[in-house]
Amino acid sequence: xxxxxxxxxxxxxxxxxxxxxxxxxxxxxxxxxxxxxxxxxxxxxxxxxxxxxxxxxxxxxxxxxxxxxxxxxxxxxxxxxxxxxxxxxxxxxxxxxxxxxxxxxxxxxxxxxxxxxxxxxxxxxxxxxxxxxxxxxxxxxxxxxxxxxxxxxxxxxxxxxxxxxxxxxxxxxxxxxxxxxxxxxxxxxxxxxxxxxxxxxxxxxxxxxxxxxxxxxxxxxxxxxxxxxxxxxxxx
Amino acid sequence: xxxxxxxxxxxxxxxxxxxxxxxxxxxxxxxxxxxxxxxxxxxxxxxxxxxxxxxxxxxxxxxxxxxxxxxxxxxxxxxxxxxxxxxxxxxxxxxxxxxxxxxxxxxxxxxxxxxxxxxxxxxxxxxxxxxxxxxxxxxxxxxxxxxxxxxxxxxxxxxxxxxxxxxxxxxxxxxxxxxxxxxxxxxxxxxxxxxxxxxxxxxxxxxxxxxxxxxxxxxxxxxxxxxxxxxxxxxxxxxxxxxxxxxxxxxxxxxxxxxxxxxxxxxxxxxxxxxxxxxxxxxxxxxxxxxxxxxxxxxxxxxxx
Amino acid sequence: xxxxxxxxxxxxxxxxxxxxxxxxxxxxxxxxxxxxxxxxxxxxxxxxxxxxxxxxxxxxxxxxxxxxxxxxxxxxxxxxxxxxxxxxxxxxxxxxxxxxxxxxxxxxxxxxxxxxxxxxxxxxxxxxxxxxxxxxxxxxxxxxxxxxxxxxxxxxxxxxxxxxxxxxxxxxxxxxxxxxxxxxxxxxxxxxxxxxxxxxxxxxxxxxxxxxxxxxxxxxxxxxxxxx
Numbered sequence: 001x002x003x004x005x006x007x008x009x010x011x012x013x014x015x016x017x018x019x020x021x022x023x024x025x026x027x028x029x030x031x032x033x034x035x036x037x038x039x040x041x042x043x044x045x046x047x048x049x050x051x052x053x054x055x056x057x058x059x060x061x062x063x064x065x066x067x068x069x070x071x072x073x074x075x076x077x078x079x080x081x082x083x084x085x086x087x088x089x090x091x092x093x094x095x096x097x098x099x100x101x102x103x104x105x106x107x108x109x110x111x112x113x114x115x116x117x118x119x120x121x122x123x124x125x126x127x128x129x130x131x132x133x134x135x136x137x138x139x140x141x142x143x144x145x146x147x148x149x150x151x152x153x154x155x156x157x158x159x160x161x162x163x164x165x166x167x168x169x170x171x172x173x174x175x176x177x178x179x180x181x182x183x184x185x186x187x188x189x190x191x192x193x194x195x196x197x198x199x200x201x202x203x204x205x206x207x208x209x210x211x212x213x214x215x216x217x218x219x220x221x222x223x224x225x226x227x228x229x230x231x232x233x234x235x236x
Numbered sequence: 237x238x239x240x241x242x243x244x245x246x247x248x249x250x251x252x253x254x255x256x257x258x259x260x261x262x263x264x265x266x267x268x269x270x271x272x273x274x275x276x277x278x279x280x281x282x283x284x285x286x287x288x289x290x291x292x293x294x295x296x297x298x299x300x301x302x303x304x305x306x307x308x309x310x311x312x313x314x315x316x317x318x319x320x321x322x323x324x325x326x327x328x329x330x331x332x333x334x335x336x337x338x339x340x341x342x343x344x345x346x347x348x349x350x351x352x353x354x355x356x357x358x359x360x361x362x363x364x365x366x367x368x369x370x371x372x373x374x375x376x377x378x379x380x381x382x383x384x385x386x387x388x389x390x391x392x393x394x395x396x397x398x399x400x401x402x403x404x405x406x407x408x409x410x411x412x413x414x415x416x417x418x419x420x421x422x423x424x425x426x427x428x429x430x431x432x433x434x435x436x437x438x439x440x441x442x443x444x445x446x447x448x449x450x451x452x453x454x455x456x457x458x459x460x461x462x463x464x465x466x467x468x469x470x471x472x473x474x475x476x477x478x479x480x481x482x483x484x485x486x487x488x489x490x491x492x493x494x495x496x497x498x499x500x501x502x503x504x505x506x507x508x509x510x511x512x513x514x515x516x517x518x519x520x521x522x523x524x525x526x527x528x529x530x531x532x533x534x535x536x537x538x539x540x541x
Numbered sequence: 542x543x544x545x546x547x548x549x550x551x552x553x554x555x556x557x558x559x560x561x562x563x564x565x566x567x568x569x570x571x572x573x574x575x576x577x578x579x580x581x582x583x584x585x586x587x588x589x590x591x592x593x594x595x596x597x598x599x600x601x602x603x604x605x606x607x608x609x610x611x612x613x614x615x616x617x618x619x620x621x622x623x624x625x626x627x628x629x630x631x632x633x634x635x636x637x638x639x640x641x642x643x644x645x646x647x648x649x650x651x652x653x654x655x656x657x658x659x660x661x662x663x664x665x666x667x668x669x670x671x672x673x674x675x676x677x678x679x680x681x682x683x684x685x686x687x688x689x690x691x692x693x694x695x696x697x698x699x700x701x702x703x704x705x706x707x708x709x710x711x712x713x714x715x716x717x718x719x720x721x722x723x724x725x726x727x728x729x730x731x732x733x734x735x736x737x738x739x740x741x742x743x744x745x746x747x748x749x750x751x752x753x754x755x756x757x758x759x760x761x762x763x764x765x766x767x768x769x
Contacts, residue, residue: 003609003612020432067683067687067732067735068728068732070684070687070688070691070731071687071690071691071727071728071731071732071735072691072724072727072728073691073692073694073695073704073705073708073723073724073727073728074691075694075695075697075698075705075708076694076705076707076708076720076723076724076727077724079708079709079711079712079720080717080720080721080724082443083442083443083446083712083715083717083720084717086443086446086447086450086452087407087434087436087443087444087446087447087452087453088452155596155599155600158600159599159600159601159602159603160602162602162604162605165410165435165437166437166698167436167437167443168407168434168435168436168443168447170435174410174435176602176604176605177410177435177437178410178411178413178435180604180608180698180699181409181410181411181437182410182411182414185608185612188605188608189605189609191605192601192602192605192606192609195600195601195602195605196597196600196601196602199600200597200600203596203600284700284709285713286710286713286714311700311702311706311709311710312619312700313619313699313700318619318700320617321617321619326617438712438713439713441712441713441714441715442712442713442714442715443712520714521714521715524543524544524547524714524716524718525547526547526548526551
């Protein structure tokens, strides 16, 4: 446990703050990379997820894609991209977007899928157009699950963005690799602790968002966190 | 699950046992502590550096040719990872580089000629470890620029870097920043202004080279035996003040290595020239040949097999 | 392509080394997660705690965990055990939540009927809860298996040989075919293992092999698993 004490001391050492290599700069870099990646992944995944969820077609694609990307070793993809694109942020961002898309896609799709078909029928009966159904019914009701998917994506991205430094992309990985290469384990652990704390903070932010985003008047029964039992259909 | 019947349970059990057996058979001994029992078996290690792996493979094949059994444990990682293993005797033979190893072992700032560094290294090694003869071949750090950059500012040696009028960004492994020959040393010793540092963890490999060629960085730390220097028209700046220590290839050995083995390894070191090392590396990087093939060919060409 | 045909033996060796490191954690995390998940589900007080710890575990970046474990376990840094233990922890983090969800998805009507019929708690666990939680457990196991195979590659940065070594070596020598080989075989292994697990599931839980309307529900379960 001495190791952890050293790591905490390393974090609070003021010499390690400030400047381009300081803990604060690296935290900002890391957050910026992560948010950018999740933003791009959201822009890509949400429309597709909504389309699949609304039409009900292509459901298998979501599962297959999620499985394939989960099987893809991010380190290998990152190295391959870097060799072709050079150092900097291009390669890590692309690799991390690939990592993040399936979770957000699944969240978008699951959000739409969890909406009771009878509600959609009712909306149609009342005269809503398809687009109105999407924007006024499915999206609001599906937001909590979408948030769940984004939350999962953010967590994975924050943990994996540590690899960005491997190819000159900066971020909190810099402490990890510098510590690894010089045998400075307090630095390495310090970097990891900061990453974990960052992940926890974003987990809290997104779980709060997930609760706030539930439309007024709807109980939070759509969130997988709360509802773990399948809907019991009444037969009598 | 168990209402499904005994037959299915047995199938499941068989598969689980099978999977474990597969992984059991497949795993090589993960224990790195503890050397080998057999006096004829030597453990040869290597760094996680393809060039070092080739040299280690050369040692291994030469020893095998001399009647020894060799247990290869290659691609171990940075010095901070394998040095304790050599010290504990868990590894018997390891190709190293004189200057780099000396810097890692001693506290001060060593300096000197190739022979002086070798003598200092002999003294700095802990008990149970020794070095055999060093080879002419060396693979040391350098500060390298592109030919175009060198022509633009008439760069010849490190001191001439002060001619450069544009901002210089340095690229290399993270730990370069703390090394005694790092960017700080350039600033202090020669008054060169370094605008920034970009960390690239490939130890002067293809990413660093590409960044240099693309002018994303202007100055990089590239090993002198790297074939990319010739292929990409790079120039390693001269180092008249000895900022970089000579880094001759030398086998570090444990006590288990007897005179016969030592003689074999010394024979290898005697034949390994500077040009040889560069062309061995070129075969690996440009021709994509495996370490084993490259080693066999070189040993045969030098009548050591 | 040339590189691949010239180095088939190396690729084979790396694949076996990879499996040796990855398979035991998958099995171990599955076996350990079941009682943990059942306990988490049974006692409402522990559920939140267990799931939070699981979430935190997964947030720890892999490389530092491998090294921290070396320090904690007192093993050599290049000992594959470090990677094995880390992978088991990650597997547990994923699987415990799956197990808890699986056990909570057992219809309380069914559970109560079982108790009414005279099943002891243990009997109910083996004969009712576990089989009914099976599909969700299976979905979780698939996710764990695939992630573990993929994550094993990161150990190569520390010198722990696996298919990831093809990445680091290909990186240093700029041999892209080698990196492609590593990526494709890793994915192939993961997908094969996924397929094997699904088939095993059908063997061991024959009642799930029912009509095609189940496919929708299976996909839903799989998508929920993705969100974990």
